[in-house]
Amino acid sequence: xxxxxxxxxxxxxxxxxxxxxxxxxxxxxxxxxxxxxxxxxxxxxxxxxxxxxxxxxxxxxxxxxxxxxxxxxxxxxxxxxxxxxxxxxxxxxxxxxxxxxxxxxxxxxxxxxxxxxxxxxxxxxxxxxxxxx
Numbered sequence: 816x817x818x819x820x821x822x823x824x825x826x827x828x829x830x831x832x833x834x835x836x837x838x839x840x841x842x843x844x845x846x847x848x849x850x851x852x853x854x855x856x857x858x859x860x861x862x863x864x865x866x867x868x869x870x871x872x873x874x875x876x877x878x879x880x881x882x883x884x885x886x887x888x889x890x891x892x893x894x895x896x897x898x899x900x901x902x903x904x905x906x907x908x909x910x911x912x913x914x915x916x917x918x919x920x921x922x923x924x925x926x927x928x929x930x931x932x933x934x935x936x937x938x939x940x941x942x943x944x945x946x947x948x
Contacts, residue, residue, distance in 0.1 A: 829897060829922050836893040836926045843886040844933075850878040851940055858947055875944055883937040890930040897923040 854871040857864050864870040901915040 847882045890926040894923040894926045
């Protein structure tokens with residue numbers, strides 16, 4: 816196994832991209848849950864709250880939906896970047912390329928699971944808010 820500069824940089828790039836994706840996703844998750852809880856709390860207290868400027872539907876459609884969509888797109892892009900890394904590596908050994916591809920696919924599975932979680936949560940929230948109102 817001949818590890819050149821390009822091969823040694825791969826684990827660092829993968830770790831940095833995974834850390835950035837996880838860190839950003841956790842912050843998105845916190846904000847989305849806070850806004851969603853605010854909207855559902857308003858529904859519990861006053862229904863659609865027609866007397867308030869920012870009602871639960873306004874909060875839901877201007878905060879929760881765009882944030883969920885944005886984090887889903889972000890996670891999809893991070894997964895794509897991680898999966899495409901081996902295509903840009905200058906490695907001659909087929910075994911090393913196969914190992915890189917496997918590692919990249921395994922590492923990309925974490926943001927993909929996050930993507931499916933956010934999409935599932937967003938669909939569940941949409942169904943729940945449509946049933947309540």
